Amino acid sequence: MTTSTTDLCDAHCDRLNDGRMAVLAPFYISFGKRRAFSGHAVTLQVTDDNALVRATLETPGAGRVLVIDGGGSQRCALVGGQLALLAQANGWSGIIVDGCVRDVDELNAADIGIRAKAVHPRRGGKLGAGHRDTIIHIAGTHIRPGDWIVADADGILVSREALN
Secondary structure, three states: OOOOHHHHHHHOHHHHHHOOEEEOOOOOEEEOOOOOEEEEEEEEEOOOEOHHHHHHHOOOOOOOEEEEEOOOOOOOEEEOHHHHHHHHHOOOOEEEEEEEEOOHHHHHHOOOEEEEEEEOOOEOEOOOOOEEOOOEEEOOEEEOOOOEEEEEOOEEEEEOOOOO
């Protein structure tokens, strides 16, 4: 990724104004070695259960970004060190969690970009409940499977089309 989110916002004001592009509310914490990442979105909706997260990260990432609607829950973590390493090994560009993560030192050692709302030491459930490839709503923005995600130190953008 070479173009910053600030430059993309400046270059695409029309997309911001007509809703083809949006900026997620600025309350995500950055983890992982990749401070900037981009790719097409794969969406999940889960509640305090990360079995579907694991199952998704076990598949080839092909440079995509996993966006997890965890309902903003602060009851447990949906991503930890093992899942970050799994994502790295399978070629995922990044993970965005509308919820918590854990194993901060392990997350920061992984060559992947991760954004989350908070940190929590408790692991998520393992029932496999949730939905994949559905429209989700996080941080004031609807995200569809295949939307283009760009994240860097200045924020997270969601666009209907790929941006360069």
